[in-house]
Amino acid sequence: MRKTIQKAKIQECLCSVKTHPTAELVYKEVKKEIPQITLATVYRNLNQMAKERKVLRLEINKEYHYDGDITNHQHCVCEKCGEITDLFKQEINDFALEKITNFKPSSVTIIFEGICFHCQK
Ligand SMILES: [Zn+2]
Ligand SMILES: [Zn+2]
Structure with a gap:
């Protein structure tokens, strides 16, 4: 159950912004609501969600940025x-x-x- 909540929060955070944040920035945001979450968990969830095509992962300047908008753009x-x-x-x-x-x-x-x-x- 906890895992589902974490994932939902990560997705919610990504969908609420248009800035294409890195995992670190997503972590900082999600931590406000789930203080016990770790950066490793955020990384793992983001990578899994990207694999499942629930979020977009962009590699820009050797860094991964994430996008909650999965429509073609x-x-x-x-x-x-x-x-x-x-x-x-x-x-x-x-x-x-x-x-x-x-x-x-x-x-x-x-x-x-x-x-x-x-x-x-
Ligand atoms: Zn500029
Ligand atoms: Zn985008």
């Missing part, structure tokens, strides 16, 4: 401030998938790197 990573923002352009995924013939993809990860709106100013 793309990500933009700012090279200056490191901010990760969502881009919802389904046609990008559709176009990429259309071009693949000899392979059956189960998921698509598209990450754009560049300069965000705020850093352009």
Whole structure:
């Protein structure tokens, strides 16, 4: 039962933000409500949830970031401030998938790197 609650809290935390946090940041948030939770538990749960495709796991700058939004979308990573923002352009995924013939993809990860709106100013 406790395990289910921990998992639910982790998922809830991820779904409530758009910031694509790392496991450490998820841990800090979840700890406020479940003080006895450990970072190892958060890591384990996140990896399991990513495997089950309940959350998205993105590898950005050699670090794992997690996303509670599992709908098809793309990500933009700012090279200056490191901010990760969502881009919802389904046609990008559709176009990429259309071009693949000899392979059956189960998921698509598209990450754009560049300069965000705020850093352009
Ligand atoms: Zn930026
Ligand atoms: Zn996202």
